[in-house]
Amino acid sequence: MTESAAGPRSRHLRFLVARRLLQLGVAVLFVGANAWGWKILQGNLSSSVLLGTIPFADPFATLQLLAAGGMLATNALLGAGITAVVYAVFGGRMFCSWICPMNPVTDLANYLGRRFPWFRAGSRQDPRKPLARSVRTWFMALALVLSAVLGTAAFEAVSPVGMLQRGLVFGMGLGWWAIAGVFLFDLFIQRNGFCGHLCPLGAFYEVIGRFSLLRVIHDHKKCTSCWDCLRVCPESQVLNLVSKGSGSVLSGACTNCGRCVEVCHDDALALTFRQQGIAQSSGG
Amino acid sequence: MSGAKDMDRNETGRREFFSRLARGAAAAVAGGVVWGGLVREGQNAPLALRPPGALSESEFLAKCIRCGLCVEACPYDTLQLAGPGSGEPTGTPSLKPREVPCYLCTDIPCTVACPTGALDLALVSTDNGRTLDVNQTRIGLAVMDYHNCIAAWGLRCDACYRACPLIDKAITLEHTRNERTGRHAMLLPKVQTDVCTGCGLCERACIVEEAAIFVLPHEVALGKVGDNYVRGWDEVDQQRVNPDGGAADQVDQSGAGALDYLNDGVLGGEVDDD
Amino acid sequence: MALSRRDFMKQAAAVSAAGAIGMKVAPEALAAAQEAEKGWKWDKGVCRFCGTGCGIMLATRNDKIVAVKGDPAAPVNRGLNCIKGYFNAKIMYGKDRLTQPLLRVNDAGEFDKQGKFKPVSWDKALDVMADKFKEAYNELGPTGIGVFGSGQYTIHEGYVMSKLVKGGLRSNNIDPNARHCMASAVVGFIQAFGIDEPSGNYDDIEYTDTAVMWGANMAEMHPILWARITDRKLAEPDRVKLINLTTYTNRCSNLSDTEIIFKPQTDLAIWNYILHEIVYNRPEMIDQEFVDKYTVFATGPCDVGYGMRSNPDHPKYTELERETMVKQVRKVLSEAEGKTLAHLGYKAGDTMENKRAAGAIKHWIIKFEDFKKGLEPYTLDFVAELAKGDPDESLESFKAKLQQLADLYLEKDRKIVSYWTMGMNQHTRGSWVNEAAYAVHLMLGKQAQPGNGAFSLTGQPSACGTAREVGTFAHRLPADLVVANAKHREFSEKMWKLPAKTLNGKPGSHYTKLLRDIEDGKIKWSWVQVCNPWQNTASANHWIKAAREMDNFIVVSDVYPTISAKVADLILPSAMIFEKWGAYGNAERRTQHWKQQVTPVGESMPDVWQAMEFAKRITLKEVWGETKVDAGLTLPDVMPEARAMGYTDDDTLFDVLFANKEARSYKWPDPIGKDTLNTLAEGDKRKVAGFEGYGFFVHKYLWEEYRKFGVGHMHDLADFDTYHKVRGMKWPVIDGKETAWRFNADYDPYVASKNPGEQFAFYGPALKAMPAGDLAGPIKGDKVKLPNKAKIFFRPYMDPPEMPDNEWPFWLCTGRVLEHWHTGSMTMRVPELYRAVPEAVCYMNGSDARKKGIDDGDAVWIESRRGKVKAHAELRGRNTMPPGTVMIPFFDERVLVNKVCLDATCPISKETDFKKCAVKVYKA
Numbered sequence A: 001m002t003e004s005a006a007g008p009r010s011r012h013l014r015f016l017v018a019r020r021l022l023q024l025g026v027a028v029l030f031v032g033a034n035a036w037g038w039k040i041l042q043g044n045l046s047s048s049v050l051l052g053t054i055p056f057a058d059p060f061a062t063l064q065l066l067a068a069g070g071m072l073a074t075n076a077l078l079g080a081g082i083t084a085v086v087y088a089v090f091g092g093r094m095f096c097s098w099i100c101p102m103n104p105v106t107d108l109a110n111y112l113g114r115r116f117p118w119f120r121a122g123s124r125q126d127p128r129k130p131l132a133r134s135v136r137t138w139f140m141a142l143a144l145v146l147s148a149v150l151g152t153a154a155f156e157a158v159s160p161v162g163m164l165q166r167g168l169v170f171g172m173g174l175g176w177w178a179i180a181g182v183f184l185f186d187l188f189i190q191r192n193g194f195c196g197h198l199c200p201l202g203a204f205y206e207v208i209g210r211f212s213l214l215r216v217i218h219d220h221k222k223c224t225s226c227w228d229c230l231r232v233c234p235e236s237q238v239l240n241l242v243s244k245g246s247g248s249v250l251s252g253a254c255t256n257c258g259r260c261v262e263v264c265h266d267d268a269l270a271l272t273f274r275q276q277g278i279a280q281s282s283g284g
Numbered sequence B: 001m002s003g004a005k006d007m008d009r010n011e012t013g014r015r016e017f018f019s020r021l022a023r024g025a026a027a028a029v030a031g032g033v034v035w036g037g038l039v040r041e042g043q044n045a046p047l048a049l050r051p052p053g054a055l056s057e058s059e060f061l062a063k064c065i066r067c068g069l070c071v072e073a074c075p076y077d078t079l080q081l082a083g084p085g086s087g088e089p090t091g092t093p094s095l096k097p098r099e100v101p102c103y104l105c106t107d108i109p110c111t112v113a114c115p116t117g118a119l120d121l122a123l124v125s126t127d128n129g130r131t132l133d134v135n136q137t138r139i140g141l142a143v144m145d146y147h148n149c150i151a152a153w154g155l156r157c158d159a160c161y162r163a164c165p166l167i168d169k170a171i172t173l174e175h176t177r178n179e180r181t182g183r184h185a186m187l188l189p190k191v192q193t194d195v196c197t198g199c200g201l202c203e204r205a206c207i208v209e210e211a212a213i214f215v216l217p218h219e220v221a222l223g224k225v226g227d228n229y230v231r232g233w234d235e236v237d238q239q240r241v242n243p244d245g246g247a248a249d250q251v252d253q254s255g256a257g258a259l260d261y262l263n264d265g266v267l268g269g270e271v272d273d274d
Numbered sequence C: 001m002a003l004s005r006r007d008f009m010k011q012a013a014a015v016s017a018a019g020a021i022g023m024k025v026a027p028e029a030l031a032a033a034q035e036a037e038k039g040w041k042w043d044k045g046v047c048r049f050c051g052t053g054c055g056i057m058l059a060t061r062n063d064k065i066v067a068v069k070g071d072p073a074a075p076v077n078r079g080l081n082c083i084k085g086y087f088n089a090k091i092m093y094g095k096d097r098l099t100q101p102l103l104r105v106n107d108a109g110e111f112d113k114q115g116k117f118k119p120v121s122w123d124k125a126l127d128v129m130a131d132k133f134k135e136a137y138n139e140l141g142p143t144g145i146g147v148f149g150s151g152q153y154t155i156h157e158g159y160v161m162s163k164l165v166k167g168g169l170r171s172n173n174i175d176p177n178a179r180h181c182m183a184s185a186v187v188g189f190i191q192a193f194g195i196d197e198p199s200g201n202y203d204d205i206e207y208t209d210t211a212v213m214w215g216a217n218m219a220e221m222h223p224i225l226w227a228r229i230t231d232r233k234l235a236e237p238d239r240v241k242l243i244n245l246t247t248y249t250n251r252c253s254n255l256s257d258t259e260i261i262f263k264p265q266t267d268l269a270i271w272n273y274i275l276h277e278i279v280y281n282r283p284e285m286i287d288q289e290f291v292d293k294y295t296v297f298a299t300g301p302c303d304v305g306y307g308m309r310s311n312p313d314h315p316k317y318t319e320l321e322r323e324t325m326v327k328q329v330r331k332v333l334s335e336a337e338g339k340t341l342a343h344l345g346y347k348a349g350d351t352m353e354n355k356r357a358a359g360a361i362k363h364w365i366i367k368f369e370d371f372k373k374g375l376e377p378y379t380l381d382f383v384a385e386l387a388k389g390d391p392d393e394s395l396e397s398f399k400a401k402l403q404q405l406a407d408l409y410l411e412k413d414r415k416i417v418s419y420w421t422m423g424m425n426q427h428t429r430g431s432w433v434n435e436a437a438y439a440v441h442l443m444l445g446k447q448a449q450p451g452n453g454a455f456s457l458t459g460q461p462s463a464c465g466t467a468r469e470v471g472t473f474a475h476r477l478p479a480d481l482v483v484a485n486a487k488h489r490e491f492s493e494k495m496w497k498l499p500a501k502t503l504n505g506k507p508g509s510h511y512t513k514l515l516r517d518i519e520d521g522k523i524k525w526s527w528v529q530v531c532n533p534w535q536n537t538a539s540a541n542h543w544i545k546a547a548r549e550m551d552n553f554i555v556v557s558d559v560y561p562t563i564s565a566k567v568a569d570l571i572l573p574s575a576m577i578f579e580k581w582g583a584y585g586n587a588e589r590r591t592q593h594w595k596q597q598v599t600p601v602g603e604s605m606p607d608v609w610q611a612m613e614f615a616k617r618i619t620l621k622e623v624w625g626e627t628k629v630d631a632g633l634t635l636p637d638v639m640p641e642a643r644a645m646g647y648t649d650d651d652t653l654f655d656v657l658f659a660n661k662e663a664r665s666y667k668w669p670d671p672i673g674k675d676t677l678n679t680l681a682e683g684d685k686r687k688v689a690g691f692e693g694y695g696f697f698v699h700k701y702l703w704e705e706y707r708k709f710g711v712g713h714m715h716d717l718a719d720f721d722t723y724h725k726v727r728g729m730k731w732p733v734i735d736g737k738e739t740a741w742r743f744n745a746d747y748d749p750y751v752a753s754k755n756p757g758e759q760f761a762f763y764g765p766a767l768k769a770m771p772a773g774d775l776a777g778p779i780k781g782d783k784v785k786l787p788n789k790a791k792i793f794f795r796p797y798m799d800p801p802e803m804p805d806n807e808w809p810f811w812l813c814t815g816r817v818l819e820h821w822h823t824g825s826m827t828m829r830v831p832e833l834y835r836a837v838p839e840a841v842c843y844m845n846g847s848d849a850r851k852k853g854i855d856d857g858d859a860v861w862i863e864s865r866r867g868k869v870k871a872h873a874e875l876r877g878r879n880t881m882p883p884g885t886v887m888i889p890f891f892d893e894r895v896l897v898n899k900v901c902l903d904a905t906c907p908i909s910k911e912t913d914f915k916k917c918a919v920k921v922y923k924a
Ligand code: SF4
Pocket: B051, B052, B073, B074, B075, B076, B077, B078, B079, B101, B102, B103, B104, B105, B108, B109, B110, B111
């Protein structure tokens, strides 16, 4: 297993640990707000208030509501704006790997799939790839269309992500079944199936994260072509420049999780702010 | 139209393109139908009681972002976010007054907390949000089942009446004589539709096994009088009806319009079977 | 701050959610209901709760109460009930019913005051209890022990305890919680009529044109009677007038024609205003013939204090508490008192030395002129100014209301009934206000006739039947006899077959004094039955401390754990109302009996059994020797005479008092008890502590012996069997007929024999020989005999000892709600009632609250000189408070409002004024 390779373990897990801590921290603050009245971060990922003043809102949920015809109050619009700008300018699709509580679930499925390949024995990927990654983009569009037709935020009404993040704070109800569904789907049917192929929220961040500053860069010269990075990457297609040429990963689909950087023995990858030069030289 | 050249050049590619397009469209339609159905199913919860200040159910669903800030703001744990499988749109807030009613906080923290305006301060205030007036809350309407209300049996209950924060306004007592005993009166609680806030304190208090007074959303609880009549003794009743009035809908007795009817040869109307 | 409010709410919500779970009917019960009435047996009973005394029917199946219904044949309620009555079946089987004796023990299993409660056998419990009794008795004599009794005792229980404590133990330290509720009414009756209990009955409602509520929230506290009042109003809406006099808007105001919000304590001034109106402005309205023939005028001393401890420097009280306590000794008179006591030569600012506290009950005959002179200050202007209770009301409007009130009383052919409950009784001048009510009715000749009269509404189901008629008060014996009267003692000794001079002539400690005695170490053993003194008595902090920190032994017999049980040393599990034979007497003199319906749960046993088993452990020689009561009184050794009567030294009190020859002549089985359980006579299937019954019909014996006290003495009760055939009867029952209105020849056969040829006879024998005098005091001379006369008292208005000021700006009034019974030990366990009113709130005026930054639902502290309690503020809802007054019900042990209340009492009746003390209220 790649994680057991040489080097201080902490360094090899630094992003993973940081992500888990952030995911956990956000969840704890939300739970604390509901259960004990903490005033640090109230609400949930759909919309929240930091320190009683700064609003955040899920921009995709906001878009759905706008599509549904809801003339939202300024607080929500402001919150969505702030959130969208943060990701668009800075973090890219970072939400998916650093904040979203579904991420540990799908990561676990992926890990188990890699560690015990027999999980996936019966599910050899169909060569015709029935589930293109573009499906999630379609779903994103569909979510907006359905919101308009049904007059409510259509994805929010069924979203396992929403069920999980709300459930953690306000009680899961039957939500565990949806989470289990995602987990089993990812484990048995389609590697990285939910986030990589279905989730319209991921697709949304893919779109707005297209031009963010935070990027994975690759130094072709150091690369030994061991492919460890591709094995751990949930969106491995974005690493198509590895061992081909130096440059930045420019696809919005990259979640900036930094797993590739961590597992690279050769320092051929780094998570850093977009550098003009390298960005130009990226290959396709 | 840019695909035309490709079609000419590559028949296979063209067919594949169309077939992929068709499959994609089919998948989208199928997915959309299933997904839409799921959403509709969840939306179909006409009995959900929304927090104070909530817009009408359809407007509410178009605005509620399901963040739970109202839930957290409520000091009484009145509000709950619907969990998946609860039969209500998942993640939307509602209350079950039999468990925890709304205590009508004068500072209406739930409405104030709402970031999207799904809970609208204008609905629970005078002068558009500046002076809060929680008594304008219309969560729903308390409805009585007199068949199972023991006050209607003649027993001295009126627990709901005494529990009402707007006692003698939202619930009044109707006094009638109990002919059976000849010496006791019945003190019958009666909900005043135009004052009841739907807070549900009455429902919670009701002392029979399943409450004989319960809050229903206005959409479910209320009838509606047409726009064709205005109460002559009520100066402001005209505000109730829409400006076009209500004279339009009629039963088309003639079937084909007056002229055709008049010119139709048969004399004497009979109700016939065919 | 927000956090604590939230936490508080969450707790409450969690508790209530748990309560809600209990709502669901078990499937078995449901199935049984569907099986129609198969296996159900219906029998008559009485509602366990209020003084209204509704008849109910009980259904039993498989030795369990399964349902109740209102008894259609019961004249009071004709098949109806209020929601407490509705839940009579559901009070029986709470999860935490006490089912075993529990004793505080150490690790070795021996009694230890600091130990934890552990189940013990009945034998052990009773042995420890008797040992501890003997320790205290031997050390301190008959005043070293005390029994807290109840207006919810069955008549038999009250009788057994009275006989045991007074006749057996030679102690008068037994007093019922009815002291807190009816004592002032009793004094009013005795002083005005010479005999306890109302002349009228509930049918007055149907006969009257006017019902005036003087501190009686009948709409909540006598729910079924209120339904009758309402019906009367509906029958003739224009003719019938309802007036609600109260210190805040309560539920009676809803239907009343006029609501009069008066300042606490000023009801007496309002009565005097009516008298002033009669005497000064419209003397032609006096029913002169009636007054001349049947009444005399009287008054009594004013420097009588407020029933507080006479030693304000008591070491266990704080400086703050002393500020009020010192008024017991002397009080600086207020402006108002300067006017109302002017007839005694006082003026505002004078200090009144309360020298006659001990003689508060004394009174003397005065002339009409004196009576009139005393009333001089009570003009409309003066009284309106003094009594207006709502600062937001205009003086003019208030005056108009008082005028209207007087007009209604004075209207020639208008029938009028004055009703009161705790508003007038729980009052530091409670006896006086009661007397003032009779004064008005007597002056106008509107008393003791259908639809006319002053009517005290009892709170408890058997405050009349047991506490008063049986005489479980510290100064009473059955049928209005009193311990202080040697002839009465002699009569009672004969009735009870005791040696002469067995009975102790010194009245014992009243309810509150029992607690004071415990605090002072003067009582070291006490027994609490069917009441909850540690929750229901003012200055509760002191009593809780005293119970736990002093060297004493407290036994609590109850059905559920209460605050009192918590502070006790031994808890005895009692049988509930329908688990034993019994009888209650309601507010209209109606005595109602029931039979045992089911076997008691667990090892619980009836209170009568507990008393008798305890009595088995006391031998005559242990209590009938020479016994010192106090410096002035030593009870003689009566053993020689006892031996002469055939008793032996080692006979137990059980043998002598309860299982004597006469008792054993009441055989069981008896036709009246056919197919009926009788735990006392024959034991029951459980054989608790090996008990297989006493072998005779205990209840019938007790009843027949008890009723001999009253027969021929204006207290005639019917025989045992009769009550099991009828739906209660109003005593006196003469020749099998009940008496609807007493003192009136048309209805009361006693009038013909006592006052032949007259229409009325107020024939009560008590306090009917009086000295005469003037307003200042009696003048030496022969006592005047007053046969068949009622007394019309003049009583001046006086302030209560504690009134709001800058530091303590609010009046605190306590009371009840319809949903809960007294300290809530039963009704708070009924899920539906719990959910309807889960906690006691602090009703408060909105503008008062806003000034203190208090919002609806905020937790607030209510603090007095004695302690504080936390409750949620309620600015809306059933009670609307005028500025300056807050109200908190006392049913909720988590809002123990009696920690805040003042234990000042009426100096005559010793009934605590739970309606007035001064507090501050601030956000918690
Ligand atoms: S008004 Fe108060 S009690 Fe009612 S839902 Fe809002 S926050 Fe909760």
